[in-house]
Each structure stands twice: as C-alpha cells, then as structure tokens.
Amino acid sequence: MKVELIMAWPRRHRAVTLDLPENATLQQALEKAGWTQVENVDGYAVFGVNAEASTVLHEGDRIELLRPLQIDPKDARRRRASKAKR
Template structure:
C-alpha cells in the first residue's frame, strides 16, 4: 500500500511517499520515512485526525507530523478582541 508522510513548516515542507505492507502502523511509516529525529513533533495525524503510533494505515493515507502550537489559540483570540477597532 502507498502512504505519504508529511512534515510541514510555515513556508516549506518535506514529504516521503512510501510503499508499506498491508497492516502497517503509523510507527512503521515513521520509521520508513526517516523523519524520526525531527525533534519538534508534538503529535501525529492521518488526514488531519489525531492518531497514535499504533494506528493502522490504509492505502492512500497521508500521515502528518504535527508541530507544537506557537501560541495558545484562546489567548491569541482574547488579544485580538481587546484591540480597538478602527
């Protein structure tokens, strides 16, 4: 089965298309991709849905390596709401 593993930053990304055996897990895809030493990965997702290392993959899945949030979304919204409107 074919699986794509994607690691993205704001202005660039790295991607690896892998051929894995049926029944492969997210951990298998990470090991095969070579993206294991990124250091900044906060979690994983399959097509935007949070997933764990034991998640079974299917043909055509896109595994996304998620970066940590740079700002708390609730706090950022509060700051925007407090700014005076023109």
C-alpha cells in the first residue's frame, strides 16, 4: 500500500511517498522514511486526525508530522481582527 508522509515549516515542506505492507503502523512508516529522530515534532495526524505511533495505516493515508504551535490560534485571530478594524 502507498502512504504519504509530510513535514511542513513556514514557506516550505517535505513529502515522501512510501510503499508499505498491509497493516503497517505509523511508526513503521517513520522508520522506513528515516524520520524517527526528527526534532520539534509535537505529534502526528492522519488526514488531520490525531494519531499515535501504533496507528494502523491504510492505502492512500497522508501522515502529517505536527510542530508545536508558535502562537495560540485564538490570540492570532484577535490580532488579525483588531488590525482589520483600523
């Protein structure tokens, strides 16, 4: 089965497509890609849904490596809204 791993930073990203055996886990995908020691990973998601290393993957899954938030999303929205009012 084919799955895609994605890491994103501001203004750039890295994506890798992998061929894995049926019932492979997220951890096995990370190992095959060589992404087990990636720094600043706060968690994982499959199509935007939180996932664990033990999550069993399916054909066509997109695995996202999540970075810690730089700013609280509510604060960011408030700042944008206050700038728009001016």
